[in-house]
Amino acid sequence: MTDTKKSVHGAWSSRFAFILAATGSAVGLGNIWKFPYIAGENGGGAFVIVYLLCVLLIGIPIMIAETMLGRRSQQNPVETMELLTEEAGADKNWHFLGWMGVIAGMLILSYYSVIAGWAMAYIVKAFTGSFFDADATAIKELFNDFVASPVQLIIWHSLFMLATMLIIVRGVHNGLEKAVQFLMPGLFVLMILLVGYAMTTGSYIQGLHFLFKPDFSKLTGDTVLTAMGHAFFTLSLGMGAIMVYGSYLPKGISIANTVLWIAGADTAVALLAGIAIFPIVFANDLHPGSGPGLIFQTLPIAFGAMTGGWLMGILFFVMLMIAALTSSISLIEPVVAWLVENKDFSREKASIWAGLATWLLGLGTVFSFNIWSDVKFFDRNIFELLDYLTANLMLPIGGFCIAVFAGWIMKRQHSEQELNMATASNYQVWKILISYVAPLAVFLVFLHVIGVL
Ligand code: PFF
DSSP states (O other): OHHHHHHHTOOOSSHHHHHHHHHHHHSSHIIIIIHHHHHHHTTSHHHHHHHHHHIIIIIHHHHHHHHHHHHHHOSOHHHHHHHHHHHHTOOGGGGHHHHHHHHHHHHHHHHHHHHHHHHHHHHHHHHTTTTTTOOHHHHHHHHHHHHTOHHHHHHHHHHHHHHHHHHHHHOTTTTHHHHHHHHHHHHHHHHHHHHHHHHTTSOHHHHHHHHHSOOGGGOOHHHHHHHHHHHHHHTTOSSSHHHHHHHTSOTTSOHHHHHHHHHHHHHHHHHHHHHHHHHHHHHTTOOTTOOTTHHHHHHHHHHHHSTTHHHHHHHHHHHHHHHHHHHHHHHHHHHHHHHHHHSOOOHHHHHHHHHHHHHHHHHHHHHHTTTTTTOOBTTBOHHHHHHIIIIIIIHHHHHHHHHHIIIIISOHHHHHHHHOOSSHHHHHHHHHIIIIIHHHHHHHHHHHHTTOO
């Protein structure tokens, strides 16, 4: 058993290494690219509050549960579910949870890689001075011209997938784990500098109001589902990514404390991104609901206008790319780990096949921004459909099942022993959240969306 695990990437050297990897997985495009644009599309304040509540009451307890399941079995998600179902004497149908995670990971990565490709392309644009003194209209045109070109998007999408595969082949220990150590503080500093710029735009307060002043009349069933889905997406929950990382976590390390740190850092990065972006939106008469192009149409204005903006622009997009890489490897790791451990693939072969399949799927997203923009299913283009299917449906369903499994199926003495919390009442709080609050909340949101509630 230990030998096969080594072929995947061995155990984390310490709690700190796990924190770095899991934070690397959590903090990514979801925080800096997705959170601001979906907050913008869904009316701001009220959406943000629902999202924060979901992180606290659903996300954190489920993150603790998912890490715990992985660590208990020390296997990939598919085997974890097989092993723990057997240990609990439960129904074999639970195995599907592992499978759904493997599939959701590839589906998410297919579009994630396309957007990460945009960030890479913007490193070059920042370097060549494209943002210099450009106004909002010019920056918008730059973005629209860029996404109108399938060839350009394919090139950048391919480069990003290639980078992901190279890292996956070598195992995450070398290099990337260390990169996260610099990335997190670096990202924080840059985001704070951008917030500093946002304060000078004259629309800072308006931006803050938009982001934090709730107008609950803006909430619909779908808005609440999007906010909840995003809590799963941003914390990398519901599909086995955190389970895989948990499986490499040495026994005896406190899971709950560690998870609180990770969720805190993740939320802070998202809020900083929102605080930096919306003042720029309002100062330039842009629309908060501009969609997936939002950060690419706002932040370059700041880089073009501020002193030192050239260097900051380059650094920002480099960091965004690295943040995306530390997430993308966790999206593809479940399928690679499964191919290596169960199908006897070498790590190289597994990475190449998983990578190629995901790359191919990504072309659907590439084309949905240009030649296939009119191809719609249920009123959504391919990118929107993939995003809805994964973030709004598969991750919450996966998370719901993880909660039910950890709260109801797994024996109490096993979860108590595995979590080893500081006090009995801490365990009790988690137990109530995971058994009742989290699954019930997910269930009610679904009922509301399908119109039963
Ligand atoms: N949490 C990542 C982000 O916010 O960018 C995205 C993600 C990674 C989602 C891994 C799911 C996952 F399993």
